[in-house]
Amino acid sequence: MTEQKLSDAPAAPGVARTAEPAPPSTLPGPAGPAVPGPDAVSALRPLGLDQVRLTPEGLLGDWRRRNSAETLPHCVDNLHGSGNIGNLLAAAGEGEQSFAGMWFADSDVHKTLEAALWELGTSPDDTRLAAFAADTVALLARVQGPDGYLNSYFTIAEPDARWRRPEWSHELYCAGHLIQAGVAAGRAGVQPGLLTIARRFADLLVERFGPDGVSEVCGHPEIETALAELYRLTGHRPYLDLARRFLDLRGRGLLGPGRFGPRYYQDHVPVREAREVAGHAVRQLYLLAGMTDVAVETGDLALLDAAERLWDDAFHTRTYVTGAHGAHHRDEAYGDPYELPPERAYGETCAAIASFQWNWRLLLATGRARYADEMERVLLNAIAPAVSADGRNFFYANPLQVRTGHVGSGEEATTHRLPWYSCACCPPNIARLMASLPGYLATADERGLQVHLYADASLTVPVAGRTVAVEMRTAYPWQGRVELTIDGEGSKGGARWTLALRVPGWCDAHTVSVDGARAEATVRDGYLRLTRVWTPGTRVVLDLGMPVRQVSAHPRVDAVRGCVTLARGPLVYCVEQADLPAGAVLEDVRLDPAAPITATRWADLPGIPVVLEARGVLADAGEDLYTAGAERERAGAPLTLTAVPYFLWGNRTEGPMRVWIPLATAG
Amino acid sequence: MTEQKLSDAPAAPGVARTAEPAPPSTLPGPAGPAVPGPDAVSALRPLGLDQVRLTPEGLLGDWRRRNSAETLPHCVDNLHGSGNIGNLLAAAGEGEQSFAGMWFADSDVHKTLEAALWELGTSPDDTRLAAFAADTVALLARVQGPDGYLNSYFTIAEPDARWRRPEWSHELYCAGHLIQAGVAAGRAGVQPGLLTIARRFADLLVERFGPDGVSEVCGHPEIETALAELYRLTGHRPYLDLARRFLDLRGRGLLGPGRFGPRYYQDHVPVREAREVAGHAVRQLYLLAGMTDVAVETGDLALLDAAERLWDDAFHTRTYVTGAHGAHHRDEAYGDPYELPPERAYGETCAAIASFQWNWRLLLATGRARYADEMERVLLNAIAPAVSADGRNFFYANPLQVRTGHVGSGEEATTHRLPWYSCACCPPNIARLMASLPGYLATADERGLQVHLYADASLTVPVAGRTVAVEMRTAYPWQGRVELTIDGEGSKGGARWTLALRVPGWCDAHTVSVDGARAEATVRDGYLRLTRVWTPGTRVVLDLGMPVRQVSAHPRVDAVRGCVTLARGPLVYCVEQADLPAGAVLEDVRLDPAAPITATRWADLPGIPVVLEARGVLADAGEDLYTAGAERERAGAPLTLTAVPYFLWGNRTEGPMRVWIPLATAG
Structure with a gap:
């Protein structure tokens, strides 16, 4: 896929680079995510969720149907089964006083609730979902303290540690997701009590962390975009001011070095001075969404410039061809420029969702097509792969290569989708994105x-x-x-x-x-x-026009030198072991770059509408791991290569897969 | 470097594949590591430490001198400065009752003590070292409990957890290093009291974990080789039997799945049935040293076969061209077959040391040259790089590539050597290896x-x-x-x-x-x-003959496709930014594969006796991260490439470096 350079892209007509507001949309009805306020710098105005109806015949419509029919109920079931709801009951004094799961387990409840509210905004007759929403909002009301505080972990497990560990507590992160659910309640016109709960907590945050309060930030960004969204919905300026304050306090060492250094949580440099994306990818991308929200709502064009500068860095040096972000497993972080190994790609699903949300904000702010291009790429090639065909199994990490003989280690490195995770941030995140998808078209x-x-x-x-x-x-x-x-x-x-x-x-x-x-x-x-x-x-x-493309990476991406990936339209393709002749080792497959590649529509492969067929060869290079001499590969048996859309991989049998295919060399 | 295939290597004359013992050596004097017992299956018999004197004029002799003059005193200083000695004083009831550092910090004391004892065996006049040894042995005697138990963490920090956490406690790991130090005391004839301490602890282990005791293993292997060594020194059979018992109990799920799954600590399959190396590389390699020790001392040729089978797997599919082991940062583990990314190589120094020690044991057992080849490669290209020219700074991880714009994250991913680590296993491990180096020649x-x-x-x-x-x-x-x-x-x-x-x-x-x-x-x-x-x-x-060689990797090693590394003799070379023309980006450097490469001896570069000079070119590929089409690279300005020995990298200025150099393509 061709990336446009910033310098190549003239400001489009309608791109608001001054503080002049764009005309507001006028129709009533449920609004979607990131609706700019009336005074925002905004080139484009989003539609309401009820203004776009996806038909279930299409790929996106079918996915949203599956999200509603399978993924969302599955999330609700797992919140009960994994103890998230139990934690809240305990915090309300109504259940066993023990805590289960990650200390930020509340956020999975909030995200699922947000998904349910978007869904109910357009499908109010889903009684089971309505009951979940009503029950959960009532429960959250009982958990909330008199001061507005709401966090089950720091209520029942470590009450003395409340507000004491900003680096790792995720307290403001959880508050942010609660607030986003509250905003969804307000925009969808469902369960307005949740908005009241969210505002009570937000008011506590303004009191504690506002200009007269402590100077602290959260190790995991999310509160910034949430507060800006709450401001948009309510018009209450202190929420926006606090979001800006959190941004301005970041990068000043308030969080301490931590285990992975301050870059891990973007505390190494003030946000306006950053020149490159860094650290934990989800944190970086949520932070950038918040930066963009605050920039447009305050008319702070310098802050918007800073966000777009980081976009240039991320998308010109550190993004996988699928749109996935994050090369490192150890700290779930961005690697160095051009460090994009396919076999150890982390590509966390939540980072892809965060990228989609951030690009949407930049698209609204500027009207630049590159952001819409990126939304399409990441949606179809980095978010879609994370969900199984049945909507009930999910990837946390999204590698672009699985080797013959691969053995995963731990939940974050599986090569088959799992129904749930001990850190289950991704499935509810998918649910809330897909529930609000019509708003993004x-x-x-x-x-x-x-x-x-x-x-x-x-x-x-x-x-x-x-x-x-x-x-x-x-x-x-x-x-x-x-x-x-x-x-x-x-x-x-x-x-x-x-x-x-x-x-x-x-x-x-x-x-x-x-x-x-x-x-x-x-x-x-x-x-x-x-x-x-x-x-x-x-x-x-x-x-x-959708001819098959051979796509190559910048040669500084050493990990895929001599390889191409096959793409057609917006879809990246991959080769799976399932489509190789018996006995062929996927690592030995080479593509003949000169031979034609055909797209075969409505093929026999179940659930895979279009496959690509190319001519290849099996290479042979002996058994020695290292040998003297630069050339050793010999061409072996020819074969017909079948490539399937990457987002559908792993839905048939588990096995080796690769997105980047080495080209056959002479001989 | 050419790896010999197992099937290509005929059994050498003198290779004992039956239980016939080789003739014993006869000269008295301090013995070194892994001296086989009189009944062992052993093709070769090691020399005593005093039978080989390295002259300080040579590379190895100078390194050992530096180890003695700089590294070892530096380790002693840091054991005091980082609290390791303080922990032991606390456990003896003589200091502040607090614990500093990792819970297995005692092992760093034991390894440093082992180094000091090897050193004192040949240099008894080093009064400062003698004082350290005497003081530390006396301190350990005061810490040791009436039952023989000795571990400062579980004495002062978590006494109730003693023997309760075999997965993570490292109690037997620490005991193993204490026993290895005791063995060094006995072999070097220095501080014999330490051998008594080690035996008292070992006797407790026999009582607790022996055939009449509990069935448990340690999450971090080390005790197996240590007990076998103690048996060799003392002839006390229950030590060897316990080592074998620990091996036989492994791979039966006694450790539970843990965070990274049972492969992480090699508990996924019985050791005799394993077909591939797996999990944490240091653990795997220490376990293999123990397997080899027990195999030769018990005449268990099936166990020796199992070890050699794992050697084939490790060295034909999972070893870096430097001899380093371990591709993953997250779990410090082996990757999949052929997963050997240079830019994210973990290559822990301790794994390289463990490989050296294991190959020595296989060499003694079989007499096969491939094990000596590997000792040379790993010593000069994976252990030597970990030590700075001044002997007082160390790498923990050893990447084969550092990119332009690289930023490290955490101690284990620095690109400059650090004087010490919060997990300081590597520096004392280097010290004990180099102190005993004469025994390996x-x-x-x-x-x-x-x-x-x-x-x-x-x-x-x-x-x-x-x-x-x-x-x-x-x-x-x-x-x-x-x-x-x-x-x-x-x-x-x-x-x-x-x-x-x-x-x-x-x-x-x-x-x-x-x-x-x-x-x-x-x-x-x-x-x-x-x-x-x-x-x-x-x-x-x-x-x-030492012509310069271009070495290529098996094409299944995708990460270095289209690249070669330059080698001369046993040394792998690398290119450092310091030797590039101003403005050249290391990632753009290409090697002209047809042009001659010259070795320039005694060059002007301080401390680098031989450099290689080759012809190269700077590639240009624009700025887009992904583009349609397979070809995009254009040849730019020619340049003269200078390569320096990899083990000396990073001793001038910090900056980009790479071992694998892409070849210039046509055009």
Whole structure:
């Protein structure tokens, strides 16, 4: 995939680099994540969750259906089974006074609750989910202390340690997830009592950590974006001010060196001065989401610049081809520039989700297509792989290579998806993202409609004060054809506005037609823009060329030298042992770079709509581990290589897999 | 370096594959590590420490001098400064009742004491060292309980947990190092009171863990080899039986799964059934040393076969080109087969030392040259790099690549040597190895003298009951010429015996002369054997050809595809930023594989006697992290590449370094 350089990307029309607010959207209804406040620096305005309906026939719609039908109930069951709910009951004085699981286990409850509230915002009839939400909010109300404090671990297990261990306690991290659930309650219009709980806790935080309080930050960022979101919902400025204060206090050594040094929790340099992403990837990416939120809400363009500068570093030197982040297992951290080993990729699922959320914020702030490109890449190639086809098993780490003879060590290094983890941050995180997914597809304002992610969906959106109905029919990402039918009030009476369709960075050739006639429309800043007076029933067809691509990495990525990965459209492919001839060792497979690669649609492989077929060869190099001389590999038996979408790997049998395929060398 | 396949290596004459003991050595004097007992299966018999004198002019002699003059006193100072001695004083009831450092901190005292005793065995006049030894042994005597127990952590910090946490307590690990120090006391004839202390503890272990006691093993192997060594010294069979019992109990799930699973501490499979090395590398290698010791002392050839089978796995699929072991930081563990990333190599110094010790045991047992080859490789390329030129700074992990922009995280991932570590296992381990180094150079018996490691040294060895004096003059490893002058009683009176000189696996061409006349001597199983009637003053000159070699790895080692490392003689070389032109980025350097590479002797670089010079080029590939298409690299400016011995890296300025150099591709 081609990354655009910052210097190559001109500011797009509509990119607000001044504090001028963009026009607000006007339709009522449940709002989604990260809705900018009325005064925010924001190039784009998000839609409400009820304004985009994903049809279950499409890939994203089916995934969201599976999330609702399988993943979310599975999370609820496991919160009970793993003791998370029991911890809260104990903290409410209603159960056995013992604590189970990680000390930040409350956050998994909060994330699952957030998912349930997004879901209930558009599907209020799910009675089981409604009961979970009602019960859990009532329980949280009973746990909350008179001062607003709410954390089961520091209530029952270590009450004397409350607020005493900012490096490791995750107290503000858990508070942040509670607040995000409260914001979801407010935006979805479900269980408003949770918003009250969240505000009571947030008010305590303002009192304790505000300008008249202690100067401390949390070892695990999350509170910053949560407080900014709470400000957006409530308009209560002290929440935003506290979020900014947490950002400004960071990087001043308040957390101490810790086990892995201050970079681990981004405390090594003030956020405005950072030149590179560092440390624990999830922490870094949540922090960047908070930076972006605070920047746009306060009009602090220097802070936004700092965030975009870190984007350049992360995406030009430290991101896997799947969009995954984090090379190191030991500290779940970013490695050095270009240190991206596929076989020991950490690529934590939560980091991919955090990247998606952060890129969404940057997209809203700037309107730059590179952020939407990245949302697509990470969603389909780093978040989607983490969920099994049945929606009830998950990866925590997402390697790009599994070797013959691989043996995992510990939960974080399995090569099959597990139903739950002792540190179960990822499954509920997936649940909340997918529950709110409709909010991320498109944006709209006075000027028109902008489509960022393609999916089979129906949109009912406010454009210049009038409702436009859009039927988007597509088999994307399996096919590059996207058909949009424009209807509704906004297509009548001489309404003139711009339909902006993202042309992904990976796409070299596209065509567009309007009512069957090829339209001339140039791509500006990554979006094809059709500005016209619309009439009801106008049919726009965008055809994105999807030839198979061989993608190579910068040669400084030593770990994949001499290799390519196969991609088609937005999808990265991989080779699995399951598709090799008997006896072939995956590590010996080489790709013939000159031979054609064909995409075979609707193949026989169950659940894998499009596979790629290429010509390869098995290499032979003897048994010695090291030998004198530069050349030793000999070409052996030819074979036909079958590649499957990476996000579907490991759904058939467990076994070796690799994304990067070595090229056959001469001989 | 060429690895010999097991199937290629015929059993050498003198390789004892039956229980027939080899002839014992006869000269008295301090013995070194791993001296086989009189009934052991043993192809070779080690020399006493006083029978080999390394001259300080040579590389190994200078290193041992530095170890004695700098490293060992530095360790003693740090044992005081870091609280290790304080812990023991507290346990003796003589100091503040608090514990400092890791719970296994006693082991660092024991290893330093072992080093001091080896050193005092040949240098009894070192009064400062003698005082340390005397004081420490007296202190240990005061700490030891009436039942023989000796462990400061479980005496003062957690007395109730004694013997309660076999997975993590390291109690038997610490006992093992105490016993090894006791064995050194006995063999060196210094501080015999320590042997008494060690035996008292060992007797307690026999009582507690013997056939009538509990069935437990220690999470960190070490006790097995220690008890076997104590048996060798004392002849007390219950020690050997307990060592065997610990081996036989392993792999039966007694330790529980633990954080990283049972493979981490080699408890996943019975030792006799293991087919591959696994888990924490130091634990695996110490366990293998114990397996080999018990195998040869009990005549258990099946157990010896099991150890050699694991050698094949380790050295054909999981060993770095430097001889380092352990790819993973998180669990300090072996990776999958061929998973050997240079940039994230763990390569713990202690694992390299353990490998050296284990290969020595296999060499003695079998006489196979591959074990001596490996001792040389790991000593010069994985242990030597861990010590700074001043002998007072150390690496814990030994990466083969440091990138531009690298930032370390935590003590175990520094790119400069540190004076001490919070887990300071490595520095005292180096000290004890180097203090006993003379014992590893050669072996001798009725049949003759076998020289395994070349160094400037004087040997006085017993051959067939008569003393042979050998002056070995060489600038090895900088030059391949080794001159040996044979003298002494064993060179007179028609004495006929065989001088066996190892021809390293890396050496393709050698010549040998006797008194100036080229001698015809074939190499059999890695040793050139000169059998003759000797006369006083006979001069044997072995010339080992040392052309520069480009060494490549098996292509399954994806991480170094398209790269070679430069080697000359036994030394692996690397390129450091310090030798690049200003502005050149090390990751962009390519080697021209066709151009000649020259070895420049006695170069201007201080402390680096031989550098290599090659022709290279700087590659240019733009800034995009991923691009469509398989080819993108363009050749840029040519440059002269300078490579320095890897073991000397990081002694000038801190900066990028790499062992594996990508080859220039066409264009």
